[in-house]
Amino acid sequence: MDYKDVYSLSMVFSQKIWDIVEAWPYFAKDTTGKQLVRSADSISANMKEGFGRYFFKDRNVFNYYSRGSLFETHCWLEKANARKLIAQEEFEDLLKDHDLLHVEINKMIKNTRDQSSHK
Numbered sequence: 001m002d003y004k005d006v007y008s009l010s011m012v013f014s015q016k017i018w019d020i021v022e023a024w025p026y027f028a029k030d031t032t033g034k035q036l037v038r039s040a041d042s043i044s045a046n047m048k049e050g051f052g053r054y055f056f057k058d059r060n061v062f063n064y065y066s067r068g069s070l071f072e073t074h075c076w077l078e079k080a081n082a083r084k085l086i087a088q089e090e091f092e093d094l095l096k097d098h099d100l101l102h103v104e105i106n107k108m109i110k111n112t113r114d115q116s117s118h119k
Helices: 005-022 027-050 056-082 088-117
Strands: none
Touching: 005 027, 005 056, 005 088, 027 056, 027 088, 056 088
């Protein structure tokens, strides 16, 4: 996958989360939901900000932030699952998306690091 594919995958991932959280009751949405949506949205936002950086090392800083937001999202998904806000099947599907994003963001980090060392 190239950058655009990983970015698109992260956008779809955050939209799935938005669609799920949107249906939650107020208290769940105001507490767990806001945190979950913000962390998921931050994955693609950091990717995009990093892509706009001139230096590869700067770009990778934001790739690391993106990966950090991905892990934060995992935490909030676990909490939502434990609080029975997400159906088990939805939770498992989101974890598959999470795992794929994790692999692809790691590849982006490695590729960007390799580009940086060849400059």
